[in-house]
Amino acid sequence: MTAMSPVAIDDTVPASGRAPRSGTWRLTWQGVRTVAQLELRQRVRSTRWVVALVVWFVVVGGLTLLLSGALSSETMGSETETGPLMFGAVVYLVLGLGLLVTPTLTSTTVNGDRNAGTLATLQVTLLSPAEIALGKLAAAWLAACVFLLISVPFLVLALFRGNTPPSALLRVVVIVALLLAAVCGIGLGFSALVSRTAGSTVLTFMSVAALVLLTPTLFGLTFPSITQEEQVTVWAPPASWNYDGQPECELTTQTRDVSHTERTWWLLGINPFVVVADGAGTRPTPPPDDTGGGTADPLGSIRDGVRDLRSPDKVLDECWMYGEGTAPAAPDRHTPGPVWPWGLAANLLLGVVGFVVAVRRLTIPSRKLPRGTRVA
Amino acid sequence: MSFAVADEFLAPPPAAPPGIVVRGVSRAFGSVRALDGIDLEARAGRVTALVGPNGSGKTTLLLVLAGLLVPDAGSVRIAGHDPVTEGPAARARTGWMPDAFGTWDSLTARQVLLTFAAAYRIPPVTARLRVDELLATVHLTEFADRPASVLSRGQKQRLGLARALVHQPDVLLLDEPASGLDPRSRVDLRLLLRRLADDGCTVLVSSHVLAELEEMADDAVFISRGRTVVPTPVTTQSTWHVRALSLGALTTWLTSVGATWQPGDGSSPDGPGSVLMEVSGEAGAAALVRDAVAAGVPLTSLGPVTGSLEQAYLTLEEERR
Numbered sequence: 001m002t003a004m005s006p007v008a009i010d011d012t013v014p015a016s017g018r019a020p021r022s023g024t025w026r027l028t029w030q031g032v033r034t035v036a037q038l039e040l041r042q043r044v045r046s047t048r049w050v051v052a053l054v055v056w057f058v059v060v061g062g063l064t065l066l067l068s069g070a071l072s073s074e075t076m077g078s079e080t081e082t083g084p085l086m087f088g089a090v091v092y093l094v095l096g097l098g099l100l101v102t103p104t105l106t107s108t109t110v111n112g113d114r115n116a117g118t119l120a121t122l123q124v125t126l127l128s129p130a131e132i133a134l135g136k137l138a139a140a141w142l143a144a145c146v147f148l149l150i151s152v153p154f155l156v157l158a159l160f161r162g163n164t165p166p167s168a169l170l171r172v173v174v175i176v177a178l179l180l181a182a183v184c185g186i187g188l189g190f191s192a193l194v195s196r197t198a199g200s201t202v203l204t205f206m207s208v209a210a211l212v213l214l215t216p217t218l219f220g221l222t223f224p225s226i227t228q229e230e231q232v233t234v235w236a237p238p239a240s241w242n243y244d245g246q247p248e249c250e251l252t253t254q255t256r257d258v259s260h261t262e263r264t265w266w267l268l269g270i271n272p273f274v275v276v277a278d279g280a281g282t283r284p285t286p287p288p289d290d291t292g293g294g295t296a297d298p299l300g301s302i303r304d305g306v307r308d309l310r311s312p313d314k315v316l317d318e319c320w321m322y323g324e325g326t327a328p329a330a331p332d333r334h335t336p337g338p339v340w341p342w343g344l345a346a347n348l349l350l351g352v353v354g355f356v357v358a359v360r361r362l363t364i365p366s367r368k369l370p371r372g373t374r375v376a
Numbered sequence: 377m378s379f380a381v382a383d384e385f386l387a388p389p390p391a392a393p394p395g396i397v398v399r400g401v402s403r404a405f406g407s408v409r410a411l412d413g414i415d416l417e418a419r420a421g422r423v424t425a426l427v428g429p430n431g432s433g434k435t436t437l438l439l440v441l442a443g444l445l446v447p448d449a450g451s452v453r454i455a456g457h458d459p460v461t462e463g464p465a466a467r468a469r470t471g472w473m474p475d476a477f478g479t480w481d482s483l484t485a486r487q488v489l490l491t492f493a494a495a496y497r498i499p500p501v502t503a504r505l506r507v508d509e510l511l512a513t514v515h516l517t518e519f520a521d522r523p524a525s526v527l528s529r530g531q532k533q534r535l536g537l538a539r540a541l542v543h544q545p546d547v548l549l550l551d552e553p554a555s556g557l558d559p560r561s562r563v564d565l566r567l568l569l570r571r572l573a574d575d576g577c578t579v580l581v582s583s584h585v586l587a588e589l590e591e592m593a594d595d596a597v598f599i600s601r602g603r604t605v606v607p608t609p610v611t612t613q614s615t616w617h618v619r620a621l622s623l624g625a626l627t628t629w630l631t632s633v634g635a636t637w638q639p640g641d642g643s644s645p646d647g648p649g650s651v652l653m654e655v656s657g658e659a660g661a662a663a664l665v666r667d668a669v670a671a672g673v674p675l676t677s678l679g680p681v682t683g684s685l686e687q688a689y690l691t692l693e694e695e696r697r
């Protein structure tokens with residue numbers, strides 16, 4: 001058409017008879033890759049990125065070495081006991097730092113581009129809003145995964161301490177990667193919603209802080225309100241027992257303070273640290289009568305704790321301390337199911353909400369503009 | 377509607393289909409009515425100037441045409457497609473150059489263009505040829521592999537133009553394209569737009585620098601306070617610059633013959649200076665020269681003040697916002 005060239009461009013534009021909004025959710029690999037490549041180039045070229053990677057490696061590596069020194073056999077006794085503790089500590093270190101770094105990867109991606117005047121020129125191309133949003137998300141997630149991957153050596157180091165199944169490494173890496181993807185989605189949503197980059201960054205960090213810190217706080221604060229006096233079945237020594245010899249425990253109905261944590265367990269369940277602990281799949285906790293001096297498996301303890309909160313025992317066992325077998329209710333005592341699929345799904349849902357918000361905000365032509373912004 | 381500004385802007389052959397048709401378009405930002413009933417038609421094969429003072433709604437109109445903003449009312453057709461309901465179809469045919477072109481700091485000029493080629497779904501092999509050609513067209517070949525962030529404002533502007541052309545659009549929307557360009561680049565821009573128009577492209581150029589529009593535009597549309605306005609046609613009376621070696625001698629003579637004039641440049645009556653006055657065409661000018669010389673006024677030059685666009689513009693009753 002123009003003066004410049006005989007080069008033909010094939011017309012990939014959909015026929016004009018299509019539904020009006022057909023373009024918004026159109027996704028092609030080529031389109032997503034174009035945006036992701038642009039984002040990564042923009043980031044990777046900057047030296048800031050390399051510095052961040054080095055700092056990350058040094059921090060994670062340094063703390064891991066400090067930990068392994070602190071948890072050495074001299075200070076902790078038998079070497080085998082420290083394996084799960086070490087593994088749990090490194091996992092939480094990586095997750096914690098990941099949750100600190102990841103929000104910055106997407107929280108300015110849309111409004112930053114808008115302020116730099118590069119967003120509108122991208123929007124007027126044939127890229128669909130979904131492609132722009134997904135490309136930005138993919139680039140940020142890839143960057144987050146690089147941070148995660150350079151932490152893997154330290155997780156492997158912790159595995160060598162023993163007593164942690166190697167599959168836990170794979171599970172932890174996958175779950176943390178998905179959690180970071182969710183954080184990327186949340187940041188993307190805020191960056192599309194808020195016109196100031198500082199505002200969206202703060203909101204993203206606050207969302208992550210709410211997931212990590214606010215959920216256990218709320219769980220603790222609501223605890224009194226879910227606790228009430230109730231008649232419950234108790235497996236206890238008979239009232240006549242005179243603390244002499246082995247009691248003949250029996251089932252009685254008594255009044256006890258009962259906490260209905262099955263109503264609030266989800267507050268803990270959506271916490272990323274709980275999700276990882278429950279999903280890590282470390283060794284099952286040995287039964288209490290195993291006199292191995294207890295286990296130092298933080299991930300396993302959190303897993304067992306939150307699962308018990310989700311489905312508290314129907315029968316209160318007050319006889320265990322006398323070493324007399326298990327409560328007769330044991331047969332119908334259900335093994336509590338894992339909570340991490342729910343928690344992970346909830347986190348991913350938040351990420352998807354962010355993504356959808358971003359796509360809607362990127363859809364042109366726009367009716368409303370974020371306050372105080374110009375398109376160009 | 378397009379308005380034939382003066383004789384030199386002759387009507388085109390009527391066969392050319394309109395590339396841009398705008399009917400009654402309005403758009404408000406909160407309480408600010410940026411567009412308030414715009415009607416315009418820009419024909420294929422012609423360069424149409426969009427003229428208006430700051431804040432008159434030029435940029436907003438171009439955003440609506442580019443498919444970035446939904447108009448509150450009215451209809452738009454870009455090469456036959458509605459940018460609101462047939463977004464992708466309209467955008468595929470539209471090349472839009474914003475007034476400020478942001479670039480990605482760490483991409484080279486070539487990478488910027490290749491990215492946009494990919495975004496317009498041009499196959500990579502075709503894209504590489506096209507990008508080389510465009511870089512040559514806007515004279516950025518030697519900067520092709522340098523980061524776009526180090527380009528000067530004018531060079532960025534040229535890169536922005538290349539970006540708007542990457543997918544060979546039928547309709548070109550340029551928002552103040554000449555700002556920041558050196559004279560050489562302005563001439564290049566004018567020639568390029570001419571060539572594009574001759575090849576059937578519809579070109580709409582906004583600017584408030586009338587001299588530069590004058591050189592390149594075939595038609596002109598005036599907008600003021602978000603409305604299309606029709607300037608009173610240019611009359612045969614036009615304003616001329618009359619310059620003499622002695623300003624005093626000139627003004628004394630003009631006053632003595634009862635002519636009305638306005639001060640031009642030059643302040644001291646003894647020194648050289650000029651006045652502005654209404655002259656009825658070339659014939660009037662010839663008469664003026666003859667009479668002045670006969671009266672011994674040391675006349676040095678005589679010429680129409682401005683181009684016809686500026687004349688038309690000045691007749692608009694409007695204020696800057």
Ligand SMILES: Nc1ncnc2c1ncn2[C@@H]1O[C@H](COP(=O)(O)OP(=O)(O)O)[C@@H](O)[C@H]1O
Nearest residue numbers: 373374405408410429430431432433434435436
């Ligand atoms: N996003 C926006 N929000 C609020 N007001 C706006 C916005 N964009 C433009 N305006 C207002 O609309 C009017 C027209 O602006 P614009 O189209 O940029 O003018 P021009 O390009 O002709 O100088 C101005 O008064 C401007 O302040």
Ligand SMILES: [Mg+2]
Nearest residue numbers: 434435475551
């Ligand atoms: Mg403007």
